[in-house]
Amino acid sequence: MEQLVIERNWAGNHTYRARVIAHPSSVEELQELVASSARIRALGSRHSFNDIADTAGTLAVLSGLDAEISVDAGNMTVTVSGGTRYGTLAAELQSQGFALHNLASLPHISVAGAVSTATHGSGDSNGNLATAVAALDIVTADGTILSARRGDPYFDGMVVGLGALGIISRLTLDIQPTFQVSQSVFERLDWDQVLENFDEVTAAAYSVSLFTDWGGKTVGQAWIKSRAGDRELAQSPAAFFGGTPAPRAMHPLPGVSGSNCTQQLGIPGAWAERLAHFRMEFTPSKGDELQSEYLIPREHAVEAMRTMRRLSDVVTPLLLVSEIRTIEADKLWMSPNYRRDGIGLHFTWRQDEPAVRAVLRLLEAELEPFAARPHWGKLFEAGAASLAPLYPRFGDFIALADRLDPAGKFRNSFLDLTVFGD
Structure with missing residues (x-):
């Protein structure tokens, strides 16, 4: 072993x-x-x-644990081991006629890891992936299993647990009937139109992502994922806030083939093959990159994006691409979207970590007025003293961790810096 x-x-x-x-x-x-x-x-x-x-x-x-995917059609849930990958789960659910509410951009990530860090997709009415958790089993410090389900005391503090409470061995997720999605990409949207009509832009479909380098007068790409039966984008419109339809499959990164990405060009298909940006059978994105993300309250979205454009001279030279997504509020204590609808400002950086960290210090200072919360699984500079005021239940989470893991078996240098403040 x-x-x-x-x-x-x-x-x-x-x-x-x-x-x-x-x-x-x-x-x-x-x-x-x-x-x-x-x-x-x-x-x-x-x-x-x-x-x-x-x-x-x-x-x-955890990938070697029991990989059985068990659907409970009566309760509309599915139970999986923590190491199951979303792509594997999505394919099995689709084969049985079911769906998850959303997927992250990569289907290759594990369910427990994504849930523990509040990883998300996009959509004004879509919570992060952790919001689908209906129950979970955690192996606690003494080796016993603690089972909890939605509505139990402390459940909302356990889901986005950052690995500080124990090891998630099994999760039960909400599911729904399968649905169809069509995905269209538009190029070179007008920045002024996007900022003036941001709510309309993100409400145009079930899931909307904008890709940009923050410079120039245009947004590089808009990925529009329309769910069948919902209000859909008109078929093959000539323009989308100044952008024009891409004539071929696109990749978010400039100069990279779109063959590794999910089906585009408005061709409808199963949710499992459209909601993620990348295909499960291909290596996603580029391995030689770094990533950061900051979650901003929705009411500050436009002002935060204007700030990013003002910083483009510093940010753009280090960027491969940046993505803007929207996420619905939730009630999970350590979720960056706790009690607030928001946008995610995601940065895919060139692999120059010293230079990236220097820029992150600048970004965090500039985004501080917007109460920016960093994605737990990506690069950021803030420590516990800066993060604690951003999370109303921060102290409650520390107390829960102290109770479940009094000896600090699951703590590490990351948690000591960002949560426990040692």
Whole structure:
């Protein structure tokens, strides 16, 4: 079960410090591993760009746990192991006639990892992926399983748990009947029109993403995902806020083939093959990149975007691309969208970490008036003293972690810096 090995994250910018990387083949093995370890964390798809998933002790890889996907059609839920990837889950649900409410841009990420960090897709009325969690099992510090379901005390504090409460072994998610989505891409939208009509832009479809480098007079691309039966974009319009329909499949990154991306050109198909930006069978995006994201309250969206455009001389040279998405408010304590609708300002950077971190310090200072909350799984500079005032339940979460893990078995340098303030 154990393996001494040097491992790196997906982007290659972080080498895991763990002494041992273990691959438990059952929940029982995972329980034994947790109980016998002094320090332990779970390692998912390795798509975190910081050290949130690291530890000086043992890393537990969950992909070997029971991979059964169990649909409960009566309660409209599905139960999966924590290491299941969204692409695998989506394909199985679609084959049985069901769907999730949304997907992130990458289907390759693990369910537990995405939920624990409040990873999200886009859509004015779509909560992040963690909002679909109806129940979960967590292996706690002594190796026992703590089961909780929506409505239980502390459940809202446990879902986006940052790995600080234990290791999620199993989750139950809300599902719905399958649905069709058509995806269209528009190029070179007029920035002035987008800013003046931002609510109309993001309300144009079930999911809308804007891709930009923040410079110039145009937004590079708009990815419009329209759900069948909802108010849909008119077929093949000549313009979308100044943008024109892309004549071929596009990739968010300039100069990269769109063949690795999900079906576009307005051709309808299953949600599982359209809501993510990238196809499961291809390597997503570019591995030699870094990522950051800041979640801004919806009422500050336009002002925050104007601020980013003002900083383009500093930001654009380091960027591969930036994405703007919208996310509905939720009530999960450590979610960046706790109690507020918002937009995500996502940055895909060139792999120059010292230069990126210098720009992040500037960005966080400039975005501070907008109460920007960083994505937990991506690069940011803020520590616990800066983050605590942004989360009304921050202190309650620390108290919950202290109760469930009094010895700090699941803590690491990332949590000490960003949550516990050690």
